Amino acid sequence: TQLLEQSPQFLSIQEGENLTVYCNSSSVFSSLQWYRQEPGEGPVLLVTVVTGGEVKKLKRLTFQFGDARKDSSLHITAAQPGDTGLYLCAGEYNFNKFYFGSGTKLNVKP
Amino acid sequence: EAGVVQSPRYKIIEKKQPVAFWCNPISGHNTLYWYLQNLGQGPELLIRYENEEAVDDSQLPKDRFSAERLKGVDSTLKIQPAELGDSAVYLCASSLAGTNTGELFFGEGSRLTVL
Numbered sequence: 001t002q003l004l005e006q007s008p009q010f011l012s013i014q015e016g017e018n019l020t021v022y023c024n025s026s027s028v029f030s031s032l033q034w035y036r037q038e039p040g041e042g043p044v045l046l047v048t049v050v051t052g053g054e055v056k057k058l059k060r061l062t063f064q065f066g067d068a069r070k071d072s073s074l075h076i077t078a079a080q081p082g083d084t085g086l087y088l089c090a091g092e093y094n095f096n097k098f099y100f101g102s103g104t105k106l107n108v109k110p
Numbered sequence: 111e112a113g114v115v116q117s118p119r120y121k122i123i124e125k126k127q128p129v130a131f132w133c134n135p136i137s138g139h140n141t142l143y144w145y146l147q148n149l150g151q152g153p154e155l156l157i158r159y160e161n162e163e164a165v166d167d168s169q170l171p172k173d174r175f176s177a178e179r180l181k182g183v184d185s186t187l188k189i190q191p192a193e194l195g196d197s198a199v200y201l202c203a204s205s206l207a208g209t210n211t212g213e214l215f216f217g218e219g220s221r222l223t224v225l
Binding site: 033040043048099101102 | 141145155160205215
């Protein structure tokens, strides 16, 4: 059972384009994390958001936590081929219990 | 500092055979997770340990899966007997408990193929 639904499931864009990935749930999370995973490796943390409405920026990536702490978005500006990978959101449901979303596979073509 | 170490990286077995995966977490991390990940999908939690105690194993198929973390450090995950549907990547992660926004550090995973 996926508590977190991500959309879109797949995204193939040209270098330089912008994109947004969404992570939605009917549950409230105490925190939400975004990870990026490359083939053959484990996911690596990009950011953690804790407060409803919080916005964090990491270079060309902008993360937002919904006001009700049930949803989040990841926006990438001017995507580059190095951004290619599987993007995963993970909600913390109870202390230290993390549920992952279904994933968004991003391919950025040069 | 060494990261989370998992072995083996790859395992191919016939159905009904047993298989075991090993994980050594980051030193000092008392929380350890085992996740199952199917291709292109998000990881699904199997079991979570706080030190040597399994605090959440509600999603572990206990008829064929077992796990242990005897000394609260490294852990093993066993499947016996394996079924075709068990083919997946088994990820181990660790984190430092005591913070409510703990980062999960993952190993590279053990890819299981059941023939």
